[in-house]
Every structure is written in structure tokens, then in C-alpha cells.
Amino acid sequence: MKDLKLRIIVSVLAIAAAAACHPDDSDDMNGSFVEDPAYTVISDQTYDFEEFLLDFLTDSPLASSLTDVQKILVAGLLDGYVTGLENELGISGGELGFRKVTYLYESTDQYGKKQDLSAMALWLGKLNGRRWKEISPENICLMEHYTITSDAECPSEGFPFESFINGNSLLIMPDYIGYGATSDMIHPYMNHELCAVNSVDALEAGFELFDELSAADMKTGWQTIVAGASQGGGNALAVHKYMDTRPDLSAKWNFSHSYCAAGPYSPSLTVRKYMEAGKTDHPILFPLTLKGLRDSYPEILGRFPEERIFSQAYIDSKDIIDAALESRQYTTAELNDLCIEYLKTTSDDRDLASDEIYVEDIVSDELLDSGSELYASLFECLEMNDLTEGWTPVHPIKLYYSEVDTVVPADNAFAVRDAFGTGKVTLVKGLPLEHSLSCVFWMLDVLDLY
CATH class of the missing domain: 3.40.50.1820 (Alpha/Beta hydrolase fold, catalytic domain)
Structure with a gap:
């Protein structure tokens, strides 16, 4: 030793x-x-x-x-x-x-x-x-x-x-x-x-x-x-x-x-914090979460096609990002970089670090609308897995x-x-x-x- x-x-x-x-x-x-x-x-x-x-x-x-x-x-x-x-x-x-x-x-x-x-x-x-x-x-x-x-x-x-x-x-x-x-x-x-x-x-x-x-x-x-x-x-x-x-x-x-x-x-608290912040340096967490919940709860979030869930930038790059995610060959750090490379489309004078991306560049406006059925379905799935209640x-x-x-x-x-x-x-x-x-x-x- x-x-x-x-x-x-x-x-x-x-x-x-x-x-x-x-x-x-x-x-x-x-x-x-x-x-x-x-x-x-x-x-x-x-x-x-x-x-x-x-x-x-x-x-x-x-x-x-x-x-x-x-x-x-x-x-x-x-x-x-x-x-x-x-x-x-x-x-x-x-x-x-x-x-x-x-x-x-x-x-x-x-x-x-x-x-x-x-x-x-x-x-x-x-x-x-x-x-x-x-x-x-x-x-x-x-x-x-x-x-x-x-x-x-x-x-x-x-x-x-x-x-x-x-x-x-x-x-x-x-x-x-x-x-x-x-x-x-x-x-x-x-x-x-x-x-x-x-x-x-x-x-x-x-x-x-x-x-x-x-x-x-x-x-x-x-x-x-x-x-x-x-x-x-x-x-x-x-x-x-x-x-x-x-x-x-x-x-x-x-x-x-x-x-x-x-x-x-509390998954709902976590996702809500992301939405409130409006930006993230871990963009791959959105596809991981949304795809996982969509697959786990087909009668709730699975009712919505991915075209309604993700941003247009994501849909346009879907084949590239999904292929990398599904290959099981890339780390989260590498997939975060890939998301930023292909999805980071919004540019203005707001404070945004080079390794950050706006949430609106990852998911659809409908998903971010707290009054939408899609938003309600997402949070229904998240709240079903909230560990701060029910026991x-x-x-x-x-x-x-x-x-x-x-x-x-x-x-x-x-x-x-x-x-x-x-x-x-x-x-x-x-x-x-x-x-x-x-x-x-x-x-x-x-x-x-x-």
C-alpha cells in the first residue's frame, strides 16, 4: 500500500x-x-x-x-x-x-x-x-x-x-x-x-x-x-x-x-425548479425524465406524442440525440454537450453560461404552460413518485x-x-x-x- x-x-x-x-x-x-x-x-x-x-x-x-x-x-x-x-x-x-x-x-x-x-x-x-x-x-x-x-x-x-x-x-x-x-x-x-x-x-x-x-x-x-x-x-x-x-x-x-x-x-419540486430557473447545465435530464415517464405511464404522459413534448430544435435533432442516448455508449456529460451543441438556439442578452441552455430550447411551450393538459399530465406522473407524502x-x-x-x-x-x-x-x-x-x-x- x-x-x-x-x-x-x-x-x-x-x-x-x-x-x-x-x-x-x-x-x-x-x-x-x-x-x-x-x-x-x-x-x-x-x-x-x-x-x-x-x-x-x-x-x-x-x-x-x-x-x-x-x-x-x-x-x-x-x-x-x-x-x-x-x-x-x-x-x-x-x-x-x-x-x-x-x-x-x-x-x-x-x-x-x-x-x-x-x-x-x-x-x-x-x-x-x-x-x-x-x-x-x-x-x-x-x-x-x-x-x-x-x-x-x-x-x-x-x-x-x-x-x-x-x-x-x-x-x-x-x-x-x-x-x-x-x-x-x-x-x-x-x-x-x-x-x-x-x-x-x-x-x-x-x-x-x-x-x-x-x-x-x-x-x-x-x-x-x-x-x-x-x-x-x-x-x-x-x-x-x-x-x-x-x-x-x-x-x-x-x-x-x-x-x-x-x-x-420530490420529482415535481425538482422539475418545477428547473422550469422556474429557465436554464440548466444538465439538459439530458429532460429527455431522460420525459421519455422514462412517457414509457412508464402510457395512459397519462404516453398519450402525447413527442412532437408536442419537445422543442422544434429537439425534434429536428431527434435522430442524433436519441441514437446517442439509446446507444448506451455516452456518459451524461457527453450527452449534455451534445444537447447544447444541437439544441442551444436561443441567444439574447440574458445571463447564460457557455455550458448552459434555456429550458425552452429543450421542451415545447405547451409543456411549460402551467395551464395546459400536457403540463398537468407530466406533474401527475411526477407526483405519483413523490417520496415526501403517502407514507x-x-x-x-x-x-x-x-x-x-x-x-x-x-x-x-x-x-x-x-x-x-x-x-x-x-x-x-x-x-x-x-x-x-x-x-x-x-x-x-x-x-x-x-
Whole structure:
């Protein structure tokens, strides 16, 4: 571990190429499992923790949003965390590593049909050469990933940064519909209820997978927490609601609490804030939201053709933008740039940064008209997924936010607190950082690194 910081700095500065996570063929573990399991293994491999960290900081889409200095800072913090974790677990004569199993499991899609989805399960172990010894997880962490648009970012295909914050837990991360095994389907963005169902099904299958494939057992007294940032924050709170409104399920999983960051807990509030601001630096969120809700609620928003929902500029460039979105090959940052390139048509003396676009250039005037049937239908769908009403929390909720977040306004966190009170909701005020960095620092806060 002692030379990790130097290796990362060298890689970040492009003095040398970073080594990617390429485990030996001998690390592949296609274990035997029972007849008709709740899961089907896609891949099963072990990884060195240092290589994973190095690979993330040099190649991952999220890390690309960090400056070189920020990468080095994060690397140093995580280096110390891993060293502390090794000491805590008594790792000696080897290196801390983890076993990542990607799998298929059965759930339900937005059309009410059974669908095989993909997810990953991850737990710690000790690597000593080619020998692998598994470590008993202390808890289960159901982790909801942040907003993605490329398969390279989804848990079953890549290595999300959230993988670092599980500590010694059995980490379960679903891809969601629209990524991984279902990349040919429309992602039901903002459909919190469906994502919660898919996530709990991933938890069920992932736990059975661990129980049957791992040489280690869960430690006595284990609990389940759910966590996530950005879209994952909203989905995490949706899972919390799903658990708390089903006492038997909550008891089965020894549900403890949720810790969410920068999530659209009130989708209607979030979209209304965008409309009030009149501009955004994340234009791809509109197609993601509108297409997802239109597909999820065909009798409500799906009644309207896209020609009535989107701006003329979008319709004119629809083939280009939709092809890029549906390809699952581009990150949200790349798709935001594409939207600005093709949709940014309004130019006047109003204050508009180079990376911003007016909302009126993305969606139709009819959608922005609060008196229109289209507007009412959109907000009917959004309010069906509002997590600030329709339930009473039983377990604690912890919410991390940044006051300067313009992608997911802090008002979302305040709305949850106002709805359920400080007895159940704890707010954590983060540093005044924009959305992506705020989510990164939430991850560091989970690890108590700053």
C-alpha cells in the first residue's frame, strides 16, 4: 500500500499508463449452484483493491469530472481508508481485495411483465498470490447508483465509485432497467416505485447468491442499510419507503436506515425548479425524465406524442440525440454537450453560461404552460413518485445536501425534513460544491474521510 499514492499521482499526471483490473484466469470462479436459483451468474472474479482504485481514478467516467488535484486528494484519502480497513480486519501476509459477482435475477418491468435484470454483488477477501480467503461481511448495503447513461458506468459492467463505501459489507448494486442486461429498454427515470421493486428483488437474489457461493457467512447481528447519491439518492429513499411500508420485509432484512445524497425525493419540486430557473447545465435530464415517464405511464404522459413534448430544435435533432442516448455508449456529460451543441438556439442578452441552455430550447411551450393538459399530465406522473407524502417513516433517514447544487436543489432534502420531522430525518450540510463533487464528498463522508 505504501507506494499507492505515488503510483496514482504518476498515473493521474499521465507520466505512466495505469494498470487496469485484469485478474488472472485462475481468479474466475464459476461456482456450482442449486437447481433453479433466484439468480444466474454472469461473471465471478476477484480483484486487488489497489488496482481497482488506480483503474477508477484513471479510467472511470465519474473520475473524469475531477481535476488532477482532486483525484490525488481523493486517492490519498482512500489510501488511508483502505489501510485502516486492512488493520481493522487484521489483513497481514496478503492484500485486501474483493470478489465481484455479476448476475441476472427476475423482477418486473414498467409494463408489469417479468423481466431478467442484471446486478452485482461484492464482498471483501484477502489475496495472497493466487490464494483467496473470504471475509465475513458485517452488514448488507443495498447501494443505488447515480444517474448514468452508458453501460460502462453500470455496476455489472464497470466499477462504480460507490463500491468503495461499503466497508466490510455485502454490497448489492442493481443496474436498473435500461442498463446491463436490459440496455435495449427505456430506462424508467424518476419512476421511484419501480426502481425500488427492482432493487429489492436484486437484494433477494444477491443474498441467496452470497449464501450459496461464498465460503464466508454473514456476521451475527448483521443489518441492512440502503444508500445512494443523485438518482441513487432518490431510489434509496424509495427503497426505504418500500421497506417501511412492508413491516415483514423490513424485519426480514433487519433494515436499519438510509443515507441518501442529492436525490430528487420530490420529482415535481425538482422539475418545477428547473422550469422556474429557465436554464440548466444538465439538459439530458429532460429527455431522460420525459421519455422514462412517457414509457412508464402510457395512459397519462404516453398519450402525447413527442412532437408536442419537445422543442422544434429537439425534434429536428431527434435522430442524433436519441441514437446517442439509446446507444448506451455516452456518459451524461457527453450527452449534455451534445444537447447544447444541437439544441442551444436561443441567444439574447440574458445571463447564460457557455455550458448552459434555456429550458425552452429543450421542451415545447405547451409543456411549460402551467395551464395546459400536457403540463398537468407530466406533474401527475411526477407526483405519483413523490417520496415526501403517502407514507410514514419507521426507520431513520439521513440526507446529505449542498446548498449550491443546481442539478438537484437542496429543497428536496428540506421537503423530506418538513414532511417527516427532525425526529426521523437528519440533514447533513455538505461543502458548497456543485452536484457531482457534492456526491463524491458524500461518499467520503460515509467513510468519515473529511
